[in-house]
Amino acid sequence: MKIITCIKQVPDSEAKVTAQNGQPSWGEAPLVINPFDEYAVEAALLQREAQDGEVIALCIGPDSAKDALKHALAMGADSAILVSDPALGALDSQGAARVLAAAIQKIGGADLAIFGRQTLDEGTGLTVSQTARALGWPLLSFAGSIKAEGGKITVERVIEEGKQTVSAAAPAVLSVVQSIGEPRYPSFMGIRKASKAVIPVWTLADLDIAAPAPVVTRAELLNPPVRDQACEMLTGETPEAIAETLVEKILAEKVL
Amino acid sequence: MDFSLSADHRMAQKMVRDFAQKEVAPVIKEFDRKQEPIPWVYRRMGELGLLGICLPEKYGGQGMDYISLGLACEELEAVDTHLRVAMSVHTGLCALTLLQWGSEEQKQRLLVPLARGEKIGCGAFTEPGMGSDVAAMQTSAKREGDSYLLNGEKMWISLAANADFALVTARSDSKAAKPAEALSSFLVDLSSPGVTRGALHGKLGVRAGVTGWLKFDNVRVPLENRIGAEGEGFKITMSGFDHGRYTVASGATGIIRACRDASVAYAQNREAFGKPIAEYQLIQQKIAQMAQDYEIARLLYLRVGWMKNEGLRPTLETSYAKKFASEASFHAASEAIQIHGAYGYSNEYDVERHLRNARGAMIYEGSSEIQTLIQAGYALGQRQNKALRCELPPYQG
Ligand SMILES: Cc1cc2nc3c(=O)[nH]c(=O)nc-3n(C[C@H](O)[C@H](O)[C@H](O)COP(=O)(O)OP(=O)(O)OC[C@H]3O[C@@H](n4cnc5c(N)ncnc54)[C@H](O)[C@@H]3O)c2cc1C
Numbered sequence: 001m002k003i004i005t006c007i008k009q010v011p012d013s014e015a016k017v018t019a020q021n022g023q024p025s026w027g028e029a030p031l032v033i034n035p036f037d038e039y040a041v042e043a044a045l046l047q048r049e050a051q052d053g054e055v056i057a058l059c060i061g062p063d064s065a066k067d068a069l070k071h072a073l074a075m076g077a078d079s080a081i082l083v084s085d086p087a088l089g090a091l092d093s094q095g096a097a098r099v100l101a102a103a104i105q106k107i108g109g110a111d112l113a114i115f116g117r118q119t120l121d122e123g124t125g126l127t128v129s130q131t132a133r134a135l136g137w138p139l140l141s142f143a144g145s146i147k148a149e150g151g152k153i154t155v156e157r158v159i160e161e162g163k164q165t166v167s168a169a170a171p172a173v174l175s176v177v178q179s180i181g182e183p184r185y186p187s188f189m190g191i192r193k194a195s196k197a198v199i200p201v202w203t204l205a206d207l208d209i210a211a212p213a214p215v216v217t218r219a220e221l222l223n224p225p226v227r228d229q230a231c232e233m234l235t236g237e238t239p240e241a242i243a244e245t246l247v248e249k250i251l252a253e254k255v256l
Numbered sequence: 257m258d259f260s261l262s263a264d265h266r267m268a269q270k271m272v273r274d275f276a277q278k279e280v281a282p283v284i285k286e287f288d289r290k291q292e293p294i295p296w297v298y299r300r301m302g303e304l305g306l307l308g309i310c311l312p313e314k315y316g317g318q319g320m321d322y323i324s325l326g327l328a329c330e331e332l333e334a335v336d337t338h339l340r341v342a343m344s345v346h347t348g349l350c351a352l353t354l355l356q357w358g359s360e361e362q363k364q365r366l367l368v369p370l371a372r373g374e375k376i377g378c379g380a381f382t383e384p385g386m387g388s389d390v391a392a393m394q395t396s397a398k399r400e401g402d403s404y405l406l407n408g409e410k411m412w413i414s415l416a417a418n419a420d421f422a423l424v425t426a427r428s429d430s431k432a433a434k435p436a437e438a439l440s441s442f443l444v445d446l447s448s449p450g451v452t453r454g455a456l457h458g459k460l461g462v463r464a465g466v467t468g469w470l471k472f473d474n475v476r477v478p479l480e481n482r483i484g485a486e487g488e489g490f491k492i493t494m495s496g497f498d499h500g501r502y503t504v505a506s507g508a509t510g511i512i513r514a515c516r517d518a519s520v521a522y523a524q525n526r527e528a529f530g531k532p533i534a535e536y537q538l539i540q541q542k543i544a545q546m547a548q549d550y551e552i553a554r555l556l557y558l559r560v561g562w563m564k565n566e567g568l569r570p571t572l573e574t575s576y577a578k579k580f581a582s583e584a585s586f587h588a589a590s591e592a593i594q595i596h597g598a599y600g601y602s603n604e605y606d607v608e609r610h611l612r613n614a615r616g617a618m619i620y621e622g623s624s625e626i627q628t629l630i631q632a633g634y635a636l637g638q639r640q641n642k643a644l645r646c647e648l649p650p651y652q653g
Contacts (some may be wrong), residue, residue, distance in 0.1 A: 032270075067263065074267050188305045188318035196265035207582045 001053030001109040001148060003045040004101055005077065006131070009061050010067035010121040016195035017121075019221040024121075033068040038115030038183035041072045043146060044114050044175045049050040051148055054078040055105060055231035060088065060099050068200050073194035076188030080197065081107070085204045087211040097130030100247070104135060107117035111170040112153065117142060128175040144179035211235070253255050257473075265327055268309075268320060268534030272328045276335040279616075282378040284336045287464040288609055291457070294464060298342055300419060302373020307346050307451035311355060312652065315363050321651040323561035333507030334514040337613035338465030340507035344621065346370065347412045349379030350423045354443065356499075356648045357484045357492050366384035366421065366443050366481070376505060377505065378419040379500065380410035380444075380470055381401050381493055387412070388626050390425070390493055391435035395564065397426040397442060404428070404442065404482065406450075406475040412620070416468030417455050420651035423491045424472075432487065443481045450475035461612030466627055483563045484646070487549035491644060498574050499648070500621045502560050508617050509553040515592035516546035518607055522596050533595070550583035556580055567650030569581040572634045579627035582617035591613045 009015060015029030033041075042067070044055045057072035061064050069080035083103050091099070104113055113135070118125035125231040132139035143155035154167035157175045186194070204211055234249070236242035250256050261269070270539045280297065287294050301307050310325040311317025325347065332339035358367060369375040395408025406426060413422070422444045432438035446453065450473040477567045484492050518545060523534035533539045556577035563570040589611035593600035601605050601607050618624045635637035 043394060067266075070263055070267065074271075183273060185304060186267055186307060188271075188320050188324075189313075191264045191267045191271070192319060194267065195262060 001051040001112070003044040003053065003136040004056045004058050004107060004110040005037070005040045006058050006070055006127075007040065008033045008034045008059060008113050008119050009065040010119055013120060017081045019223045022218075022221050024221060029065070030192070031064060031067065031196045033071040034121075035122065036070075036118055038071075038075075038116070039176050039178060039180050040114045040116045041075050041077060043174070043180045044112070044206045045076045046159070046181060047112065047114075047136070047146060047148060048076075048088055052072075053111075056081065056110070057085070058094055058100065060091065060103075063201070065198065069199055070184060071193040071195065073197050074190040075184055076136055076187075077214060078192055080199045082199050082201045083203075083207070084201050085211070086174055087204055089211075090214060090217075092110070092214040092216040093124050093126040094130050094215055096127050097134050098132045098209065098212045099204075099207065100127070100133035102136055102209045103202060104131075106202070106207055109171060111148070111172075112146075113137070113173045115172070117175045128173060132173035135171075136171065138172045139174075140166060140168055140172055142207075143174045143176045145172050146174065146176075146180070173236055190230060261323075261327075262329070264320070265323060268324045269327045270336035272305075272306065272331040273334075275300075275306075275390040276332050276339060279338060281335050285603065285606075285609070287337070289603060290336065291628045293338070293418070293466055294524075296547070297339070297610070298376060299373075301339070301342060305373070307342070307376075308371035309343075309347065309375040310517045310651075311347075311367070311371040312649075315355070318367040318384045321561070321653075322502075322564035325558045326502060328347055329503045329512070330508040330510040330557075331459040331611075332510065336464060336609070337462050337507065337511070337616070340503060340510070341414050341462060341465050342376075344500045344507070345378045345428075346376055346419075348503045349422065349496045350356045350377030350443075352499040353423055353441075353492060353496040354378075354483065354650065355557060356381055356495055357441070357488075357646045360439060361546055362443070362480070362483065370421065372373070375420040376415060376418050377423065378415040378420045379496060380412055380413045380416070380422045381425045382410060382412045384409060384411045388623060391439065391490060393425060393427060393439070395426040396430070397440055397477070399428065399430045400476075402479045404440075404479070405450055406444065406472040409472040410472075412456070412467055413470055414462075414467050414620075416453050416464060417466040417582065419446055422470060423483070425493045427568075428486050436490035437487045439493070439529040440486050441483040441489040441492040443483055444472075444475065444477055444607070445471070445481070447534075448477070450476050456505050459616075461609070461614070461616050463612075476488070487649075488565060488645070490525070493611060495648070496571075497622055498571055501574045501578040502557065502564070502570070504552070504617050504621050505560065505574065505581045508578075508585040509550065509557055510583035511614050512546055512550040514523075515588040515607060516543065516550055519543050519592045519595045521547060522599075522605075526597075539595060542595060546588045546591065549580075549588060553577070553581035553584055563653040564648060567647065569647070571630065571641060574629045575622070575627045578617075578621065579624055579631070582614065583624060586611065586614040599651050607625075 011026035012029045049255035055077045057077040060083045115128040140155045142157045144158035145156045147154045157164040269450040308317035315320035329340045354367045397404040430559035452471045455468040470527045489549045592607040
């Protein structure tokens with residue numbers, strides 16, 4: 001079984017993201033593998049353990065994004081590929097999907113392409129479905145568990161309404177949710193292997209495509225307005241007296 | 257000169273940080289209060305390869321370098337000292353000493369299970385009547401044919417209750433000309449007949465870690481478990497301290513960082529006299545001191561890690577790192593409590609635990625006074641590094 005896991009590098013979840021000159025800035029916070037994508041890598045490794053085969057991690061990003069791929073290698077992925085090209089400026093989700101689909105085809109296809117449910121930075125959750133469409137593969141989204149048998153992929157989708165079991169013929173695109181299992185830590189052996197790994201970098205020319213023009217552009221990015229909050233502790237003899245003061249305050253402040 | 261960490265250092269650091277923060281941080285207060293060990297913690301550290309992090313792959317270890325050992329200790333102790341203590345005694349005092357002084361046969365037989373984390377090791381030097389004065393120890397090892405008979409008592413031994421093996425230094429020749437030449441080292445299987453052990457209670461800190469005693473009553477130790485030659489025990493113990501102290505130094509650096517971070521977060525949120533206390537210069541001074549001490553402590557231990565990688569002897573440099581970091585961590589914890597005010601004085605916050613934990617490192621693995629004597633000895637030319645019969649192997653990559 002050949003599994004491609006698509007990952008992205010994003011600012012650490014603890015980064016303080018602000019708008020600066022219309023662009024997002026996360027200061028000096030480190031860049032990490034998108035936490036949702038760690039579940040995708042975990043899902044891919046679980047499938048490899050169950051079925052045998054290989055796991056390839058795929059990422060679009062600048063050279064520094066190799067660190068995210070190294071994380072996937074350290075977790076146990078067999079190989080990694082970075083797609084990097086100066087022409088790839090501001091990619092929207094559709095652009096990313098086109099590039100990923102082209103890279104997946106250049107790899108020679110796969111049985112499964114597994115994504116995290118969304119990214120921590122953009123958070124659209126669209127890339128996965130758009131990649132499925134670009135490839136013409138079925139999409140099995142929000143998978144909480146995966147079973148692959150005789151070319152048939154069955155997943156249990158974890159959705160707001162409950163659980164839903166669906167299946168499709170491979171090759172398929174999947175997105176996974178947390179119930180797939182806690183992502184394993186990288187092992188020290190994996191870390192050593194990853195740090196020595198030479199990660200091939202593919203350009204748009206290698207993929208034989210032009211830079212996709214964004215269909216969605218960001219008009220303006222603003223910091224949220226500063227909220228002026230004040231906290232006042234109400235005191236009183238009895239709970240009833242405190243409640244009465246509270247009601248008076250709420251009315252006076254015209255909250256109700 | 258290159259001050260940046262490599263990709264594998266950064267990955268190892270993050271992996272250990274994730275383990276400590278996700279798995280241990282949520283439960284540490286509870287176990288520290290109960291003064292009980294976390295039942296799964298050493299098994300988990302073994303599974304993750306932490307206990308054999310810097311031991312060569314050919315001996316069952318993970319094959320990372322010595323800098324990674326320091327980075328791991330910093331991450332572990334930023335959460336709690338007892339995690340780092342396991343690295344100090346199992347990996348530092350016991351396993352690295354075996355790597356340095358053990359025969360090839362001993363490494364295969366004794367180091368491999370330690371490196372894999374299948375067996376737990378500790379280091380037993382201190383006795384009820386001595387600590388700093390290693391040459392004055394009374395536990396005796398009497399040669400009888402192909403074995404030694406061990407008699408005596410060791411006290412204040414970290415992991416004594418958990419360990420399978422103890423690296424024990426004992427007096428093998430009471431007639432030696434110099435006291436230091438009377439000692440020999442043994443790797444003792446703690447399941448041997450005649451070994452009894454127990455835990456010591458009422459410690460100020462490291463309360464989730466068990467510190468205990470070992471008693472040897474005619475314990476037969478086979479000759480093949482003597483580490484090094486007869487009479488080399490003092491040198492072996494001292495080189496073990498080079499390894500242990502390195503872990504203490506890097507761990508204490510983690511306490512400084514944890515105190516700095518806790519202080520910054522608290523000072524930015526707590527208001528007094530109409531503004532966050534972080535805006536007062538007297539508070540800023542404390543935070544700046546922690547930030548600076550963290551950098552100094554970190555550079556000092558990283559240099560030791562680098563020297564170990566290169567196969568250089570870092571006895572003096574380790575002493576600087578250990579004394580500075582342990583004292584600065586205690587000071588950082590005390591100032592962090594000050595910044596937290598009354599809350600800092602309660603076990604609702606972590607800083608009081610850091611204070612109690614930090615205090616121990618100024619005593620064990622060579623007290624601050626002993627470190628001062630070492631440093632003065634080198635400065636005055638009374639001490640220098642003499643080549644040892646066995647040196648710690650440099651990092652092979
Ligand atoms: C939590 C904890 C864990 C420990 N774990 C271990 C372990 O795993 N294995 C182990 O073997 N031991 C362990 N120890 C023991 C520790 O190593 C000793 O406590 C330490 O070596 C100091 O010895 P001592 O307590 O006997 O003090 P002493 O040697 O009696 O010293 C008492 C005081 O006198 C000072 N002093 C001694 N000599 C001089 C001198 N020449 N000049 C000036 N001042 C001097 C000391 O610095 C100290 O302040 C542990 C201790 C603690 C608290």
